Amino acid sequence: xxxxxxxxxxxxxxxxxxxxxxxxxxxxxxxxxxxxxxxxxxxxxxxxxxxxxxxxxxxxxxxxxxxxxxxxxxxxxxxxxxxxxxxxxxxxxxxxxxxxxxxxxxxxxxxxxxxxxxxxxxxxxxxxxxxxxxxxxxxxxxxxxxxxxxxxxxxxxxxxxxxxxxxxxxxxxxxxxxxxxxxxxxxxxxxxxxxxxxxxxxxxxxxxxxxxxxxxxxxxxxxxxxxxxxxxxxxxxxxxxxxxxxxxxxxxxxxxxxxxxxxxxxxxxxxxxxxxxxxxxxxxxxxxxxxxxxxxxxxxxxxxxxxxxxxxxxxxxxxxxxxxxxxxxxxxxxxxxxxxxxxxxx
Numbered sequence: 001x002x003x004x005x006x007x008x009x010x011x012x013x014x015x016x017x018x019x020x021x022x023x024x025x026x027x028x029x030x031x032x033x034x035x036x037x038x039x040x041x042x043x044x045x046x047x048x049x050x051x052x053x054x055x056x057x058x059x060x061x062x063x064x065x066x067x068x069x070x071x072x073x074x075x076x077x078x079x080x081x082x083x084x085x086x087x088x089x090x091x092x093x094x095x096x097x098x099x100x101x102x103x104x105x106x107x108x109x110x111x112x113x114x115x116x117x118x119x120x121x122x123x124x125x126x127x128x129x130x131x132x133x134x135x136x137x138x139x140x141x142x143x144x145x146x147x148x149x150x151x152x153x154x155x156x157x158x159x160x161x162x163x164x165x166x167x168x169x170x171x172x173x174x175x176x177x178x179x180x181x182x183x184x185x186x187x188x189x190x191x192x193x194x195x196x197x198x199x200x201x202x203x204x205x206x207x208x209x210x211x212x213x214x215x216x217x218x219x220x221x222x223x224x225x226x227x228x229x230x231x232x233x234x235x236x237x238x239x240x241x242x243x244x245x246x247x248x249x250x251x252x253x254x255x256x257x258x259x260x261x262x263x264x265x266x267x268x269x270x271x272x273x274x275x276x277x278x279x280x281x282x283x284x285x286x287x288x289x290x291x292x293x294x295x296x297x298x299x300x301x302x303x304x305x306x307x308x309x310x311x312x313x314x315x316x317x318x319x320x321x322x323x324x325x326x327x328x329x330x331x332x333x334x335x336x337x338x339x340x341x342x343x344x345x346x
Contacts, residue, residue, distance in 0.1 A: 010289075010290055011186075011187045011288055011290055011291065012187050012188070012189050012290050012291065013189045014189045014190075015189050015190050016189040016190065016193065017184065017188060017189065017190070017193035017196075017197075018183055018184045018186075018187035018188055018189070018193070018197075020180055020183065021116060021117055023116055024116075024119070024133070024134050024135040024136070025131065025132070025133045025134050025135060026133070026135060026138075027132050027133045027135075028133065028135075028138060028142055028146075029044065029123065029132060029133070029142060029146065029147075030142065030146045031146050031147075031148075031149070037125065037132050039146055039147055039149065039150070041069065041070040041071075041150055042070070042072075042126075043125065043126060043127065044071050044072075044123050044124065044125060044126060044132065045071070045072045045073070045074050045095075045097055045098060045123070045124045045126050046058060046059075046062060046071050046072070046073050046074065046121060046122075046123055047074040047075075047076065047085075047095075047098075047103050047106070047120055047121065047122045047123070047124055048073065048074070048075055048076065048120050048121045049075065049076040049077070049078060049080075049085055049120045049279070049283070050075060050078070050274070050275075050276035050279045050280070050335065051078040051079075051276070051279040051280050051282065051283030051284070052120055052121075052283070053179065053232035053233055053235075053236055054119075054120070054121060054136040054179075054232075055120045055121040055136070056232040056235075056274060056275070057121075057136065057140050057228050057229060057232055058121040058136065058139055058140055058143070059073070059274045060228050060231070060232075060270050060271060060274050061140045061143050061144065061158060061225070061228060062143060063269075063270045063273075063274060063326050063329070064155065064156055064158065064223075064228075064270045064326055065143060065144065065147070065151045065152065065155045065156075065158070066150075066151055066152020066153075066154075066155050066326060066327075067143060067147060067150055067151070067152075068330050068333070069150070070147065070150035071123075071143075071147075072097055072126075073333055074087065074095045074097060074098065074124075075087075075089055076088070076089070076103060076120060077089045077279075078276075078278075078279035078280070078282040078283040078286075079282060079283060079286050079287050080287060083102060083104055083118070084102045084103050084104035084107075084118035085102065085103050085104075085118070085120055086101055086102050086103075087100070087101060087102070087103075097126060098124060098126065098129060099129075100129070102118075103118060103120060103122055103124075103131075104118045105129075106122065106124045106129055106130060106131040107122075107131045107134075109128070109129050109130045109131070110128075110130035110131050110132075111131075119134045119136070120134070121134065121136055121139060122134040123139065137175075140158075140225060140228070141159055141225065144157070144158045144159040144225065145159060152326070153324075154320070154323040154324030154325075155323055156222065156223060156319075156320040156321050156323045157222075157321060157323075158223065158224050158225045158228065159224065159225050160220070160222075160224070163219050163220055163224065166219050167218075167219050167224050167225060167226050170218050170219055170226045171225065171226050171229055173204060173207075174204070174208070174226065174229055174230050174233075175229065176200075177200045177201055177203070177204035178201060178204050178205065178208075178230065178233050179229060179230075179232075179233050181197055181200055181201040181204065182201060182233060182236075182237075182241040182245050182247055183245070184196075184197035184200075184201075185197045185198050185201060185241075185245050185246055185247050186241070186244060186245030186246065186247075186288075186291060187291070194246065198246070198247065198249070201247060202247075202249050202250070205255065205258060208230070208258065209255060209256075209257040209258050210257075212257050212258065212261050213257050214315070215315060215317070216261075216264070216312050216313075216315040216316060216317030217317055217319075218230065221316060221317040221318055222317065222318055222319065222320065222321040223265070223268070223319050223320065227265060231262065231265045231266075231271055234252055234258060234261075234262040235262065235266065235271075235275050235280075236280055236284075237251070237252040238251045238252045238253060238301050239277055239280055239281055239301060239303075240280060240281065240284045240285075243298070244284050244285060244288070244291060244292060245291075251301075253305060259305075260310040260311060260312055261310075261312065262306075263305070263306055263307075263308065263310040263312075264310045264312040266306050266341075267306075267307070267310065268319055268325070269325045269326050269327075270325075270326050272306065272340075272341065273329050273334070273335065274329075274335065275335065275340075275341075276335045276336070276339045276340075277303060277339055277340070277341065277344050278336075278338070278339035278344065279339060281297050281298065282297055285297045285298065303341040303344045304341065304342075306341040307341055307342060
């Protein structure tokens with residue numbers, strides 16, 4: 001996500017607490033098309049950056065549900081400037097489907113005077129080249145609930161009707177104190193703001209550890225949207241947040257329950273195979289110039305631990321419920337081998 005800023009590399013406002021601009025495009029793609037954008041296979045393109053935790057959520061959910069044939073995937077590079085994310089990984093720096101160099105172009109095609117954050121993930125209407133939505137929180141829920149006609153056989157129910165109140169409650173705390181909490185630490189403009197965010201972050205992580213000590217997943221005995229949302233922050237914790245964002249009471253590897261939980265998910269198809277550690281590190285350490293003026297990207301940490309046994313099976317649980325794991329990653333969508341945990345072993 002291009003966090004709200006006005007100049008390249010400027011994220012911290014001295015003396016202030018970091019506040020995320022949550023004014024996202026509220027348009028939804030629904031089965032009944034009530035916002036003018038009906039669910040339709042082949043019409044939309046999901047634009048992401050593997051570096052971004054919010055975009056990583058949508059990549060995971062799309063893969064778990066088997067929506068690859070219904071919604072194409074455009075991948076931006078790990079860094080961006082003040083204008084927007086770019087398609088610098090594609091030949092000629094142009095997205096092969098949308099024919100644009102920047103995701104900003106899709107935003108301006110629909111809203112010529114758009115003055116908010118140009119963020120990923122974003123879903124673009126391919127026929128018009130216009131952005132439909134960048135509401136990352138609603139987007140993945142809609143993939144689960146509105147796109148059911150195109151789910152693969154054996155797709156898991158990531159947002160089961162009977163557990164939605166509990167899932168929503170868990171996700172609210174995870175977002176406020178963990179997903180966004182690490183940013184509130186890293187972009188704090190005062191000592192006081194940083195310490196408040198730090199205390200809330202680790203208090204929440206401690207409560208999540210207690211919850212997960214006796215159950216394999218956050219809600220019920222299967223993977224839900226809540227697990228997807230916590231995972232993308234945990235996957236970035238030691239590589240980025242512990243040092244770069246000063247979230248340094250403990251490394252993830254020093255929090256036994258959360259570390260085992262994160263490894264369990266990482267080794268589940270859809271999670272680790274969508275995690276690009278090189279892009280993650282390049283994004284944070286290069287783009288956030290006021291936090292890391294040298295723009296030097298750390299060589300570590302050693303990532304081999306992600307592949308070690310986690311022992312969480314003893315808690316029971318059925319990762320996909322009555323469903324099945326997704327198949328192999330689609331050709332052209334795999335994380336480069338050199339960017340995986342096995343390759344980046346310190």
